[in-house]
Amino acid sequence: xxxxxxxxxxxxxxxxxxxxxxxxxxxxxxxxxxxxxxxxxxxxxxxxxxxxxxxxxxxxxxxxxxxxxxxxxxxxxxxxxxxxxxxxxxxxxxxxxxxxxxxxxxxxxxxxxxxxxxxxxxxxxxxxxxxxxxxxxxxxxxxxxxxxxxxxxxxxxxxxxxxxxxxxxxxxxxxxxxxxxxxxxxxxxxxxxxxxxxxxxxxxxxxxxxxxxxxxxxxxxxxxxxxxxxxxxx
Numbered sequence: 001x002x003x004x005x006x007x008x009x010x011x012x013x014x015x016x017x018x019x020x021x022x023x024x025x026x027x028x029x030x031x032x033x034x035x036x037x038x039x040x041x042x043x044x045x046x047x048x049x050x051x052x053x054x055x056x057x058x059x060x061x062x063x064x065x066x067x068x069x070x071x072x073x074x075x076x077x078x079x080x081x082x083x084x085x086x087x088x089x090x091x092x093x094x095x096x097x098x099x100x101x102x103x104x105x106x107x108x109x110x111x112x113x114x115x116x117x118x119x120x121x122x123x124x125x126x127x128x129x130x131x132x133x134x135x136x137x138x139x140x141x142x143x144x145x146x147x148x149x150x151x152x153x154x155x156x157x158x159x160x161x162x163x164x165x166x167x168x169x170x171x172x173x174x175x176x177x178x179x180x181x182x183x184x185x186x187x188x189x190x191x192x193x194x195x196x197x198x199x200x201x202x203x204x205x206x207x208x209x210x211x212x213x214x215x216x217x218x219x220x221x222x223x224x225x226x227x228x229x230x231x232x233x234x
Contacts, residue, residue: 002026005186008159016210027191042180043072050149053077056101058093058201059214061154064192066098077101080138083109084216092201120218121229130219143175155179
């Protein structure tokens with residue numbers, strides 16, 4: 001397996017597109033099959049005798065995670081979305097979410113955003129508040145409202161996500177998250193999508209789609225001015 005994509009924060013969209021175009025030169029079907037088998041075994045071990053589900057976002061990581069969970073026998077999942085998501089992306093997700101995935105509206109909308117305009121295209125510590133709003137908060141809600149023992153995540157180390165020493169995140173509140181593909185490089189993930197024929201949402205074909213990811217539009221990064229941010233969104 002050859003690697004050409006670095007950390008998400010330092011890789012250009014063109015690098016992602018190059019990897020997709022040359023994916024069969026970078027990753028073999030044998031690589032994908034081996035890592036997939038290990039991931040399925042991890043999921044089965046982590047969920048044996050437990051009430052488990054997975055978090056699905058409609059992004060590339062969760063699309064791969066959902067396929068692995070299906071093979072491991074975990075069919076229940078949750079999709080958190082809000083009125084601040086790109087409408088076309090939210091529509092695609094609601095129409096294409098795997099069977100067994102329940103949609104969960106978080107309640108955030110334009111009225112809420114009007115009261116928190118400092119978050120629009122925010123960077124640094126202010127921008128980090130989006131992680132609690134769009135990820136950590138909904139994950140905790142998924143876990144406790146559904147009385148889970150473990151929530152499976154598509155988080156990976158190379159994206160800068162904290163996944164715990166053993167890929168488990170155990171909180172004092174009792175919440176447990178497990179990331180079975182935490183050690184997968186980008187090329188392997190793209191190879192899995194390619195060889196398994198999985199469909200990606202159209203958001204990845206938009207400007208800087210792989211760099212920006214599937215976040216809500218006010219979370220858009222690398223916009224030095226509000227004008228540039230709104231211009232890219234429109």
